[in-house]
Amino acid sequence: MTILNESGIPDVLPPLHAVNGLSERLSDVLVVVVGTQAEAHLVQTLPAAPSPNLPPSRRNQRVIFAVIDPDDPPQQGVLASRIVESAAGLRGTKLVLLVAGRTAEALGIDAAFEATLVARKLDLPTEAVNPDAPREVPGVLSTDLEDGVLAALVKLCPKRRTSDLVETASPTKRGGLLGGLLGRGTEAPDSGEGRPVVLLGGVITRGAARGIATELLRAGVEVAGAVPENGIEDLPPLGEGTVVAIMDPNLTSAATAAEQRGATVVKTLMPVGVDGTARFVQDVAEEAGKRNSEAVRARSAWEDLGVLRNRIRGKRIFFTGDTGLEIPLARFLADAGAVVLEVGAPRLDRHFLAVELQALGPDVDVVVSPDYRGQMSRIEESRPDVVISSPGLQLPLVARGHLCRSPQDFLEAGPYGYGGARRILELLVHTMERAETLDALNL
Amino acid sequence: MKLLRGVYEGPQSFGILRLAASIRDVHALLRALPGETHFRTLYGVRERTGASVPVTLSPLREGSTDSMEPGDLARDLSRVVRRHPKTEIVILVRSEASLLLGENISVTMPSEIEGTGRPPLLVTLPWEEPGMRETEAAELALEDLIRARMHDRPERSPYPTVNLFGPPIFGPGAEAEYAEAERLLDMIGVEVNARVPLGANPVDLARLPRAWANVLLYREIGESATLYLQDEFGMPRVTTPMIGAAGTGAVLRSVGELCQLDPKSVQRTIWAELARTAKLPWYARLEPPETFQNRRVAICGDFTYPLGLGYALAREVGLEIVACGTYLTHLARDFLFHADTFTEGAFVEEDPDEVAARLEAAKPDLIVGTHLEEDVADSLGVPYLPLCPPVTDRPFVERPLMGYAGSSVLADALDTVLRGRRKEPTGEVGMQWTDGALQEAATVPLFLRARARRLAEERARSQGSGEVTREIFLESRY
Numbered sequence: 001m002t003i004l005n006e007s008g009i010p011d012v013l014p015p016l017h018a019v020n021g022l023s024e025r026l027s028d029v030l031v032v033v034v035g036t037q038a039e040a041h042l043v044q045t046l047p048a049a050p051s052p053n054l055p056p057s058r059r060n061q062r063v064i065f066a067v068i069d070p071d072d073p074p075q076q077g078v079l080a081s082r083i084v085e086s087a088a089g090l091r092g093t094k095l096v097l098l099v100a101g102r103t104a105e106a107l108g109i110d111a112a113f114e115a116t117l118v119a120r121k122l123d124l125p126t127e128a129v130n131p132d133a134p135r136e137v138p139g140v141l142s143t144d145l146e147d148g149v150l151a152a153l154v155k156l157c158p159k160r161r162t163s164d165l166v167e168t169a170s171p172t173k174r175g176g177l178l179g180g181l182l183g184r185g186t187e188a189p190d191s192g193e194g195r196p197v198v199l200l201g202g203v204i205t206r207g208a209a210r211g212i213a214t215e216l217l218r219a220g221v222e223v224a225g226a227v228p229e230n231g232i233e234d235l236p237p238l239g240e241g242t243v244v245a246i247m248d249p250n251l252t253s254a255a256t257a258a259e260q261r262g263a264t265v266v267k268t269l270m271p272v273g274v275d276g277t278a279r280f281v282q283d284v285a286e287e288a289g290k291r292n293s294e295a296v297r298a299r300s301a302w303e304d305l306g307v308l309r310n311r312i313r314g315k316r317i318f319f320t321g322d323t324g325l326e327i328p329l330a331r332f333l334a335d336a337g338a339v340v341l342e343v344g345a346p347r348l349d350r351h352f353l354a355v356e357l358q359a360l361g362p363d364v365d366v367v368v369s370p371d372y373r374g375q376m377s378r379i380e381e382s383r384p385d386v387v388i389s390s391p392g393l394q395l396p397l398v399a400r401g402h403l404c405r406s407p408q409d410f411l412e413a414g415p416y417g418y419g420g421a422r423r424i425l426e427l428l429v430h431t432m433e434r435a436e437t438l439d440a441l442n443l
Numbered sequence: 444m445k446l447l448r449g450v451y452e453g454p455q456s457f458g459i460l461r462l463a464a465s466i467r468d469v470h471a472l473l474r475a476l477p478g479e480t481h482f483r484t485l486y487g488v489r490e491r492t493g494a495s496v497p498v499t500l501s502p503l504r505e506g507s508t509d510s511m512e513p514g515d516l517a518r519d520l521s522r523v524v525r526r527h528p529k530t531e532i533v534i535l536v537r538s539e540a541s542l543l544l545g546e547n548i549s550v551t552m553p554s555e556i557e558g559t560g561r562p563p564l565l566v567t568l569p570w571e572e573p574g575m576r577e578t579e580a581a582e583l584a585l586e587d588l589i590r591a592r593m594h595d596r597p598e599r600s601p602y603p604t605v606n607l608f609g610p611p612i613f614g615p616g617a618e619a620e621y622a623e624a625e626r627l628l629d630m631i632g633v634e635v636n637a638r639v640p641l642g643a644n645p646v647d648l649a650r651l652p653r654a655w656a657n658v659l660l661y662r663e664i665g666e667s668a669t670l671y672l673q674d675e676f677g678m679p680r681v682t683t684p685m686i687g688a689a690g691t692g693a694v695l696r697s698v699g700e701l702c703q704l705d706p707k708s709v710q711r712t713i714w715a716e717l718a719r720t721a722k723l724p725w726y727a728r729l730e731p732p733e734t735f736q737n738r739r740v741a742i743c744g745d746f747t748y749p750l751g752l753g754y755a756l757a758r759e760v761g762l763e764i765v766a767c768g769t770y771l772t773h774l775a776r777d778f779l780f781h782a783d784t785f786t787e788g789a790f791v792e793e794d795p796d797e798v799a800a801r802l803e804a805a806k807p808d809l810i811v812g813t814h815l816e817e818d819v820a821d822s823l824g825v826p827y828l829p830l831c832p833p834v835t836d837r838p839f840v841e842r843p844l845m846g847y848a849g850s851s852v853l854a855d856a857l858d859t860v861l862r863g864r865r866k867e868p869t870g871e872v873g874m875q876w877t878d879g880a881l882q883e884a885a886t887v888p889l890f891l892r893a894r895a896r897r898l899a900e901e902r903a904r905s906q907g908s909g910e911v912t913r914e915i916f917l918e919s920r921y
Contacts, residue, residue, distance in 0.1 A: 007512035009500050014478040032446075036573065038539040041453035046481055061888045065447045070543060070573035074444045082446050089886030102476060106543040132476065140478040369512070372483075373526070376495075392483035399493020 001360045003348070008371020010346035011392040012322050015131040015144035017046040019099060022149055023062045025203055028231050030093045031063045032083055034100035034109055040065035062090065073107045080117035087122055094232040095125050095156070097149060101132040125232070127152035135252070139347025139369055141324045142390075143250045146203045150254035153227050154200070154261065157238035194289035196224035198236050198263070200254055201247030203228060204411040211417045212247060212271050212280075219285045219292040227254070238263055245284040247271055247416060250324030252352050269355055272325070273332025274301045274421045276359075301418045305336070308425035311432070313337035315385040320344045320375050322390035323407045325415070327356050327366070329388065332421060333428075334361040341382050344370040386428060403435045448888055449795040449815050451770035454539040457482070458577030459568065459584045460498055462664070463534050465611040465640040466588070466648075470497045470530040470563075472523055474516065474548065475538035477502040489613045489837060497530075499523050503541050516550050524552075524562060531645040532588065534566045542573045564645075566591050578663050578745070579773050581611060585640055586667040592648040596676070599653060603702035604636040605681075606654045608665025611640050615834050616841040618642075623846035624660055624685060630712045631695055633702050640664065652676040656701040658694065660685055660845060663746050663771065684747045685845040687755025687853070688721045716847045723850035726858060727760050734861055741766035741788075741807035743798055743816055744831025746774050748844070750781045752811055752830060755853065757785040766805035768792055770813075799890040809860060822894035826860035874900045879913030895919070 016039060023031045033039050043063065064086055066079055087093055096118055100111035111128035119126035129148040141147075197216065202208025209226035216223055225236020238244065240262035246255055247270060255265045268283035269276040278294035278301075285292040302309075317333055319326040321344025330343045340361070348368045350357060360366070367375075372393060379387055379402060387397055389404045397404050405427065413423045452458075456473065460482050463471040473479070479500065486496040501519035504512075513519055523533055535550065552565035568584060607624055610617040618641065625635045636654035637647035651657075657669040658681045672678045681697045684690050692713050699709035717724060727735075740762045742749045746769055753767045766788035769778045775791040782789035788805055792798050795815045802810060802819050810820040811828045814835045820827030829836055830844060830853075843849040876884070880899065887895045899911045902919040 009477075009480070009502065009513050011483060012478065012480060013484060014481050016478075017481065036454065036539050036543070037450055037452065037576065038454035038456070040447060040450045041457065041577075042481060044449055045453070045485060061448065061891060063448070065450065066444060067447055067450065068444045070539075072444075079444065082444065086446050089888065103540045103543055106540070106545075132478065144478075390484075392480065392487060395487035395491060395493050396495050 001357065001362055001364050001366060003350075003357075003366045003368060005368040006370045006374060008369055008374055010139070010321060010344060010370050011372040011375075011390040012140050012346045013046065013142035013391060014042060015140065015142060015146075015148075016042055016099070016101065017142065018145040019043045019063055020046075020060060021204060022097075022146065023060050026095070026149075026228055026232075027062075028092055028094040028233075029062065030087055030090055030096045032066055032086075032096065032098050033063065034066040034079065034098055034111060034114075035068065035103040036070065036107075037067055039101070039103060040067050062093075068104070068107050068109065070107060073109070076110065076113065077117055079109065080114045080121065083114075083118050084121045087118075087124075093122075093124065095127070096122065097152065098126065098128040099131060099145065100128055101130055105130075125156050127155065133253070135347070137252075137347055137349045139345075141250050141322070141347050143248070143323045143325075147251050147253045150200060150203065150227055150251055151257040153232075153235060154238060154254055154257040156232065157198075157227065157235045157261075159237065159239040159261065194221065195241055195243045195264075195287070196237070197221055197243045197245055197284060197288050198224055198238050198258075199226040199245050199247055200258065201251055202226070202416060203248075204408070205414045205416065208247065208414060208416050211414065211419060212245075215271070215277060215281050215417050216245075216284060218297075219281050219294070220290045221281075221285045221288045221292075243284065243287045245271075245280065248325065249327055249353055249356060252349050255352065267355055269331075269359055270328040271416045272328035272420065273335060273424070274298050274305070274418060275335055276328055276332060277301075277417050277421065279359075297418070301421060305422060305425060308422065308429055309336050311429045312425055314339060315428075315432070316341055316382065317386050317388065317428075318342050318375075318379055318382065318384040319388045319407075320372070320379075320390050320393055321346050321367075321370060323411070325407050325411060326388065327353060327360065329407070329410060329415065329424065330364060331356060331360050332424065334364055336425060340364045341384050342367055342370075342375070342378065344375060346370070386431060403431060405431055445794065447794055447796065448890065451793060451795065451813065451815065452577040454577065455571055455575035455580030456536050456538045458579070458581035459534065459536045459571075461577070461611045461613055462581040462584050462588075462640055463536070464496055464498065465642070466532075467642070467644040468529055468531040469534060469588070469645065470499065470523055470527050470532070471534050471536050472499050472501055472516075472520055473536045473538065474501050474503060474541045474546070476540050477504065479538050479540065486612070491837065491839070497527070499526075503544065503546060516548065517553075520550055520565070521553060530563045532564045532566055532591070534584070534588070535568070537568075537571050539573050542571060564591055576773070578771055582664050582667050585664055586671050589639075589648050589651060589668050590671065592645055593652075593675070594649070597650050597653050599655065600634075600636060602634065603632065603704065604634045604654045605698060605702070606637045606639055606651050606657045607635055607660055608639050608657055608662075608669055609641060609660035610832070611664060614641075614661070614832050615829075615836065616838075616843055619841035619843040620660055620845045620849070623843040623848045624658065626848075627691065627695060627712075627716070627846050628658075628698065630716070631699055631709050632704060633698055639668070652678065654678065656681060656698060658685075658698060661747050663774070684751030684754070686748070686751025686849065687759050688717060688724050688847065688850050689759055690751055690754060691721070691846050691850065692717075721847035721850045722854045723755065723759055726854035730858075730861075732761070735761040738762050738809065738861065739765040739805065739807045740809045740811060741802045741805050742810075742831070743768040743770070743802065743812040745769060746771055746778055748831040749811075750778065751845075752853070753782060753785050755850070756811075756857075760857065762809075764788065765807055766790065766801055768798060768801060770795075770798070796889040799892075803889070803893050818890045819893070822891055822897075824894075824897060828856050828860060830856065874903060875910035877910060877912050880911045880916040883913055883916045 115126040115128040131145040199209045213223035242263040244258040244263045244265045269279040271277045271280040278298035316339045318341045330340045334340045504514040659665045683693045685694045756762045764786035767782045767786045768790040799819045899916040899919040903911045
């Protein structure tokens with residue numbers, strides 16, 4: 001694996017575009033986007049998952065735009081008062097998120113202070129999230145707002161106390177993420193004594209945490225909960241003694257927030273692909289106090305994927321980079337026999353992704369901060385079989401005869417776990433089969 | 444500060460980028476935050492042509508820019524010129540964030556850029572300011588681009604020609620609007636000198652004074668530029684919206700007059716088109732009058748479409764226009780002047796929630812508007828026609844709404860939503876609401892309020908109650 005830095009302008013959606021998706025996913029949250037006409041227009045115009053065939057999102061009553069007049073910015077506290085008035089009409093609100101970036105900052109809005117006022121007046125948790133927050137590693141990922149929101153949710157999780165640790169050890173007290181499925185309070189099989197595990201991530205994929213929790217349960221580890229959960233009130237306790245398992249490679253802020261609470265964040269592969277899932281389950285189980293080998297399960301999963309792997313073997317795949325999911329996807333596809341030509345990484349946190357990068361095959365080039373024009377040229381030269389492209393490049397590439405899929409397609413299909421490995425390969429195989437059928441037409 | 448649930452327009456940079464991307468061989472250098480790259484995505488999703496958008500980001504970075512990575516404006520400008528050697532104009536655009544952060548911009552086009560020959564023209568827009576809106580900025584930028592190209596005074600063409608000032612990219616059916624106008628002008632013997640801005644190139648901009656007149660298909664964008672051409676070169680303007688059969692006929696007759704054509708010949712062409720292409724008059728005559736009787740229509744959008752459609756629907760079809768509004772506050776006076784000729788419900792409002800309240804109060808049977816009004820129509824349970832930009836429909840085959848062909852598109856659209864929907868007296872007794880229920884209803888967002896009321900009244904009826912109480916209202920919402 002080689003890492004190159006192109007110092008270019010990557011094609012990445014602004015993190016703010018994720019507001020619509022987040023408000024759909026977190027149904028009891030009121031999102032207030034603070035800024036100017038530009039921010040409101042961006043959120044309204046870009047759908048949650050931009051695609052040539054998807055219309056923009058319809059208006060969501062849980063998203064409000066606080067459009068500030070640059071010539072007359074509000075005095076401190078006015079924004080909070082207006083939000084309180086608006087929130088009064090929305091029943092069932094459990095959390096208010098103030099999404100305020102550089103523009104709001106330039107207009108003198110102290111989002112954290114306003115959030116404190118809103119929280120006090122509404123008696124509801126209120127968090128300020130900055131989609132443009134500076135990071136240790138330069139670059140922008142389209143999923144940065146999701147990371148920021150998850151970090152805020154981590155801070156809202158009930159804190160674990162030492163007495164909780166003792167209580168958690170008692171199997172009769174457990175409900176866990178699968179409590180609803182198995183019957184709340186039901187004892188998990190062979191759960192024994194261990195540290196509680198909380199899953200972090202899977203925002204876009206519905207049921208992602210539940211799927212991974214099932215895999216962990218098979219290994220004897222009961223998952224105490226996930227962030228995000230269905231509702232704010234369902235957030236699991238998270239603090240000292242909690243094992244946090246990260247499901248997405250872009251959640252650096254959320255992971256840091258968990259560590260700051262004293263939780264142990266497991267440094268392992270993301271649960272994407274067969275080996276990724278096996279290593280994830282094994283390492284999380286070990287951290288939670290269970291020794292377990294996933295070797296048999298992984299071998300069996302690879303065998304089950306035999307037919308799909310035969311269709312993928314030797315296919316040349318190019319990732320332009322957008323969400324951050326590209327690295328684990330590339331790792332799995334390379335393991336499955338595909339030839340990964342390039343993985344674009346608009347931002348690459350080598351420390352956070354150290355395990356993923358080590359697992360990436362020796363022939364894969366990672367291009368940090370890739371220039372989209374350079375990528376277009378390299379795609380034209382190398383003629384890959386499939387390009388996993390960012391939304392802005394998809395149509396120009398399709399027009400030039402390339403076969404494209406978006407990373408969002410994989411996220412919506414559900415890339416996690418052993419089942420996710422099959423879904424990833426099926427999605428690619430179906431894409432190629434469909435293209436072959438269309439190419440065979442005599443137009 | 445306003446708390447809004449939607450906005451009609453984007454910021455000034457969005458309007459200028461739409462304009463720049465409409466004109467060939469113009470490249471926009473966008474000074475913005477590193478994450479502000481979404482115009483490329485919107486261009487791909489909206490235009491669906493596969494073309495690369497002629498916009499390059501010059502990211503505004505904090506700290507020193509001693510590396511070769513993009514961010515140094517002068518270097519980024521040189522790169523644009525080197526990478527796009529056919530570019531004739533580079534327009535420098537600043538995002539709202541860039542303007543608010545107060546960066547002092549000072550850049551000039553280098554006299555020599557290695558290997559590119561003559562450097563392109565650099566157009567900067569010193570009037571850009573935070574808070575400015577998309578349409579107004581696009582209008583001013585078009586005037587600036589034309590002024591920048593107007594070095595000499597080209598001679599008037601020896602035969603009748605006009606310039607078409609129409610919508611920029613992203614306008615629904617924009618290309619088709621120009622094509623229909625050009626087809627009709629060709630039929631009366633007038634050539635189109637230039638289409639502006641969509642499809643024009645910098646040479647066309649320099650040759651605009653060759654034309655005998657300017658026809659404003661989309662006044663929102665062409666107003667300032669055509670006023671400049673009128674003042675500087677004495678070029679007359681035709682400003683009537685070319686919508687509906689009457690509007691189209693009026694434009695063709697005005698052009699005929701300005702181009703000194705034989706009025707009888709122009710009228711013969713109009714009659715031939717009325718017989719062959721224009722189906723709106725046919726529809727109005729063929730459909731029983733009861734279809735349109737007491738039918739109340741509310742329209743909202745930009746400037747040209749609400750006015751053109753309002754006039755056509757009121758006068759040519761016979762529908763009652765109970766509300767007609769624009770979101771473009773900077774055109775308020777002109778809009779109200781024209782809209783007052785066919786409705787008593789003319790209004791100007793930029794908050795979509797306030798528009799929703801206006802539409803709800805007007806109790807329309809049909810809403811014609813932008814995608815923002817779709818929720819309102821849904822909430823009121825009335826048909827909706829997305830005929831004013833912006834809309835979410837992105838058909839592969841564009842259809843005009845202007846000209847005689849456009850009048851037929853309008854007839855088809857009306858036929859679809861009004862067919863079999865003759866208005867019958869309802870005879871339904873209005874439901875009483877308790878004060879508590881009314882207070883609860885007042886907390887529902889405006890664009891959803893009508894639906895909430897309808898659901899509550901349905902629930903009250905199903906429970907055999909003669910009034911909507913607070914409890915019934917709350918139950919009906921969940």
